[in-house]
Structure formats: C-alpha cells, structure tokens
Amino acid sequence: MNGWDWIHWLIFVVVILGFALSMIIVFIWTERKVIGRFQLRRGPNRVGPMGVLQAFADFIKVLTKEDIVPAKADRWVHLLAPIVAFVPALLVLAVVPFRDGSILADLNIGILYVVAIGALGVVGIFMAGWGSNNKYSLISAMRTAAQVVSYEVPVVLSIVGVILITGSLSMVTIVHEQQVPFILLQPLGFLIFFLGTTAEINRSPFDLLEAESEIVAGFHIEYSGMKFALFYLGEYAHAVAASAVITTLFLSGWKGPVLPPVLWFLIKVGFVFWLFLWMRSTLPRLRVDQLMGFAWKFLLPLALFNVFLTGAEVLLWEEKMASWGNFPWPFLFLNLALAGGLIVLWSKFFRLGGGRVEV
Amino acid sequence: MTTALSGQEVSRQIGERFPDAVLQSDEAAVVLRGESLLEVAQFLKATPGLEFDYLTSISGVDYLDYLEVVYHLTSMKNNHSLVLKVRCWDRDKPSLPSVVSLWRGADLQEREAYDLVGIAFSGHPNLKRILLWEGFEGHPLRRDYL
C-alpha cells in the first residue's frame, strides 16, 4: 500500500458519492417524469425547466419537516435504521467499474461482495419495521425478511452461470470477458437476476413491503423529515446500484461502439432503470404467498437448470469444441430457445401461490 | 315487470295456515302481528308460488302511536314483490323477532333499524349500534327525537 492508493481511494470515494447522489436525483426526476408519461399526465413541470429541480424542492421541504419519533418506539433502532438501509447501496457501487480501470476496488471476489453487501439493506428495513412499534411496519418488516431470504437464492444461482463462463468473480474481468453481452448468452440468467433484483430492491410488482393500498407505507410509516428522506434516497440508491450491477453482469458494462465508455455505462444503467419503471407503472402487485411461490417454484428451478446447462456447455466447449472458433455461437441460440421454451412451459405447469386457508 | 302481489290475496294464503297472524291487509301491504312474523316469513319464503327469496329492504318508521317495520320482499324466481309490515306499540321497549336466520340480508338492515329507530330484534346475532357510536343516547329517526 502506498500513497497513490490512498489518493486513488479518496478520489473514487468522492466520485462514487457524487455519482450516486447525482444519479439518485436524476432517477427521481426520471421516475416521476416517465411514470407520468405512462399515466397520461405530465409529471412534475413547475420547479425549473421541465421540473428538473423538483427533487431539490422536495428535499428542502422534507428537511424542514419535524422529526417525529413515536413515543413507544425503540429510539436507537428507529434512528439507525435509515442509515443502515442507505449505506449498503453506496458500498455496492465500490466494485462497479465505470470504465476500464475506473473502479474504487477491483476485488477478486467482487460479485460475492455485491451479493453480501446488497442484502444488508434489508437489515435496515427490518430495524425500521421493528423499531417503529407499529403493526403495519411490523408486517412490512416480516414481509421484507421473507422476501429477501427467498429471492437471494435464485439471484445467487443465476450469477453462477456468469461466473462459470468467465471463470472469475471480479467485476472487471466479467466485463472484459463479454464479447457479446451476457444477456444473449445467459437469457435465463438475466431474467432471473433481473426479477430477483427487482424483488430485492422492493420495486413493483414485488413492492410488498411498501404496498400502499395494504399496509399504508410499510416500514417507513412512522418516519418523517430527514429520516424519511434517507429511506427515500436509499430506495433509489439501491435502484442505482442494482441497475449498475445488472449492467456490469449482463449488459457488458462500459463496452460499446463509438460513444465513450462512461456514457455507454450510463446509458445502460438508465435503460435498466427504465425497465424497472416500466414494470412499476404497468403491473399490479403480487400477493405475499404468490411472491414466495414465484421465487421457490418458478425462479429457483429455472436457476438451477440454468446452472447445470451453463456448466455442461462450458465443459463441452472447452473439451470438445474449442476448435470451432473463439465464441460459442451455437450455445447462444440454444440458450435463447431454451429460455423461451422453458418460461412458457413452466408458466403453464405451476400455480402462483396458494388459495384460501381454513381458519 | 315485477308484479306487486295484492296484500289481501297473500293474507288469505297466510290466514289459511296461520289464522291469527294477519292484523289487517289491503292492496298494498300485509300487516302482521309481531310475534308471528318469523313463522309467516318462513312460510312466505318456502311456499311454492310465493318463494320470496330476496329481502329487498327493511325500513323502520315511527308513527308516534306505534313503530312500524316495513319489509319489502321480492321473489327473483317469480318476479313478484310484497310489502310486509309489522307494528310495535310499546315505544319504550319495542321488540320484534329477527329474520336474519331466513335472510342474511337483514343483518345490517336490522341493526340500522335498531340504531336509528330503536326497535330491538330478538334473535339477531350481533345487535348493536351501527351508524352511530356505542353510547349514543336516543334513536334519531323517531319523530319525537329533538
């Protein structure tokens, strides 16, 4: 470790903080604007040109609000929860390469780190749900815990496919190895990872922990002022992190023709986020048992199958067909066809969740 | 078109089975004795040709001399209707048998009549105030309220 390392880290901490915060503000604006468009309305258009300053106006408003702590809340848990929920999202960005070499820390276990840290956010949410001493937030906390535990399994398994192909856990290597984006080589893996991540960052149709029409606001029902804002920002920070990770794993990160790499990276992150928005503005919410059923009965078998399939393909390619060329084109088409066929087949076979419970 | 059955016609049929159930009857309605309401209702619901399977509405009316409960019955099968009335002369403790056991639809309506007009329906599974809060004094839809 020498002095340059320290400067590198210092610069990148600032860069990542700046990146995360500016992306959050851009995303908030995009979300409101895009969903407005989906809903045949204009979205924010009063503060600044096209409403771009709306987020700042909201921020100032939230800052001036009274910070309310319920009388019977667990004060410390209540206080720490927003911080615990917010920070992991920033930590995840530490291993995401913005372009070749532009990364805070190229960990050789990068993707493992993402999975481990990414799941920490749920602790903050659980703390909020528990610490608020509110029944709705408690239900929300329980839902989140169950949801994240369930979805972590298919998500990790779907990453295994990528790791098998690249033979590395490092995020930079994964991007380097992508001659074509892995979304084409691993369509099933991408879908599972995308849906699983949607569930983990609690976006619709898996936003059961906020479920406005059921449990009002879920875990942040008792939060106001800056603490609430931290949750709000945390939600978007998680979305930014998730989009960045998906971009790195499946959309070949910064790679792309003509445009500079960083711009490509941003475009892809924006696109992934737009997919989240699309789902949010069109789909109704799943029920809690259907949510679990979806993870265990639908995503998990497919993820397992994907691991076996990818493993077999990697073996086959390296042992038998390495002389065919430097890219496994036949597998690309095979995987696309299999993914389509399996999804159609599986959806015919299984039922989402249970029915009525006798009480 | 829903035919409104003649009260006299129906009261004749009731009278064959329950001789002193009907208090009076005219074209529009049949007025029953309170204590025989339940068995007559049972009769009206089950007898072929009448088959009043649908309890449209229960309205409590205060006529100062007596309290009246009006049952609008409909038969979906035969598409005819009947107006059934029951009276209570005791203003302090008016009580009538509940018809919830025959028509579930009476559940909330009887509670409403109890709440606003103050008629207690004996045999109702959950007779308490519905629109006003527990502990409210009086029954506002009586004519002598206020």
Added chain:
Amino acid sequence: MMELKTEPVVINMGPQHPSTHGVFRMRVTFDGEVIVDMEPVFGYLHRGIEKLAEERTYTQVIPLTDRLDYVASMTNNHAYVLAVERLAGITVPERAEYLRVIMDEMMRISSHLLAVGFLLNDMGAFFTPLMYMFREREKLLDLFEMVCGQRLTYNYMRIGGLSHDIPPEFLPALNRFVQEMPHFIDEYDQLLAENEILLARTKGVGVLSRELAINASASGPVLRASGVSWDIRKADPYSVYDRFKFQVPIGTAGDIYDRYWVRIQEMRHSVRILEQAIKGLPSGEVMAKVPPLLRPPQGEAYAHIESPRGELGFYVVSDNSIAPYRLHIRAPTFINLTTLRDLVIGWKLADAVAVFGSIDIVLGEVDR
C-alpha cells in the same frame, strides 16, 4: 425444544387507510398474514340524511340525495324523484324520461370506470389503470358540466322531470363520446383482462356463492357476478328502459374477476343504451306541471332503480305535508357489505383489500 408463543394481531384498517375508499373501518384479526376474523365498523360519514330530509320540502331533498353516492349522484336523484312521483302520481314527459336514462347510463359508465380503476389501484397497479379510466371519466364529467354546471353533485332531476333541458351542444358531444367509447373499453380489456398477475390475484378469490348472494340481499354487479340474472332495468323496468335492447352480463364464479368483468361488460351495454336513447330522443317539454310546494297525498311509496352499485331504493312516507314524513334509503353498497366477512376470512391481507375494492362501496351511501 421451546414452544414459541404466538397470538393473533388485531389491526384497525381504517378509518384512515388508503384503500378503504373513504372512512370505513375494518377491525381485522390476523394470524400472520391470514385473516381469521373481521368486523366492519360503519358510521364515520353518517350525516343523518334521512333525518335531515324530514325537515325539508320534497324538492329540497334532491340536493341531499346528491351527497349519498357521490360518485353516481344522478342515479340517486333519479331514484328519489321516482319514489316521489310514484307517491304523488305524477307522469313525467317522455323527453325527460329519455334524458334521465341517458344521464343514468352516463353515470353508470363513469362510476364503473372509477370502480375498476380503483380496484386495480387497490391491487397495487400504481395508478396507471386509474389514470386511463380518468381520461374517459373526465369527458363524461365535462358532459355533465355542460348539462347542469356541476361535476360531482348534479342536482339535475326534479320531481316531474328535469330542472332544464339539455343545451344544444350536448348531443353532438355525447355522440362523439358514444362513438369512441367502445374503442376505449377494448383498450382496457387488452391492458387488463389477460394480465397474469391480475388473474392470479382475482380468479377464485373472494367467491360469493349464488345462494349466499341472494340470501344476503346483494345487488348490482356483485349479485350478477355470482351468476344471478337480476337487473332492475330488466326485471322491473322504470323510466323507458323497456324500450331499449341491451343485455345483462352475468358472471359464473362470483369472484373478484367476475365482478371486474361484469362491470367492464356493463359499460359496453350502457354505451348501446346511450346510442339507442340518443336516436329515440323525442322533442317536447322536460318538466311536468308540478305545484311548487308539493303535498303528496297521505301514503307511502317505494321506488327502486339499478344504480351502478346495485338496487338503490327510496321508501317515502307522506303525511300530506310539504316534507316527507319518513325517507328511508335502501343503500345497495351498505347491504352488499353484509357478506364482507364471509368473503375475506381465510384470505390474506392483500385479498381483503381487493375484495373490498371489488364490492365498490361509496361511503356517502353506506353511512348516509
């Protein structure tokens, strides 16, 4: 191993809750997410309209009826004036009858749009379906505004007819709406009807059996979704409904999906009635000769109509004075709530919200 002690949780959903459509309260007992008991609590919006009506002249009651089912005020007007007309023996001019039918059907479309939109909203579709529905509802509200200057509480019908004739620009605008509405209904169908999540959330959930539906005096789309072909417009035609050709869509399963489906189909048929009514609209007066201070003869009358939410009935008793002696309102959604407990027991928290949304209540009418 230690036995973990568990106990059910009681949650008051409402009166302040986003999906109780106002100020309804459900006292729900949960075992985890499963509902083991539910008790509806009413009355947070009770304004004593029936009592207020006893101190007003017959015409002055009409604005009160607007405040019952405030999503479909015009049908409330209609039911009330129908009861008083029956009581006083007043015949309404034909043009007024046709216009009443037009208003009722417009009201039905507008109300069903809201019902379906909010049902989807309750199921967590983040406002998008609702906004699509609002687009068409807005056009209807504009039409109502054209007719009577109001968008919510119309106060348009009078005993013996209507307060005034429609303006000349109304019919062309309505015609345009009738032309384009079927296309929009198709659009809703495409957006919603085969959505996998919607089907998973609604099919087989909150089933109200045919027998229970009749026995519990359910009415309107809730009754028809359970497979009972009972529509006051057909069974006991009022106004000029017997002159129009239309069908009454009925469901089969009686679940949330069928209630949703019945509403969508009813909109189609309402459009057809509107078409026919516009074509057949006669010219002439819209108001019968009615004394300004009406004193109906002593007696009573019950009139019911098929409001968007079910059988809306008014029972009016007259003592030959200028004010009703007693006015009782048979509020359809109030009675539809009788079976709410049976529908949600054993289902999850989220289903309770969806079932509740599918009954489509308006608190102004439930609590009166």
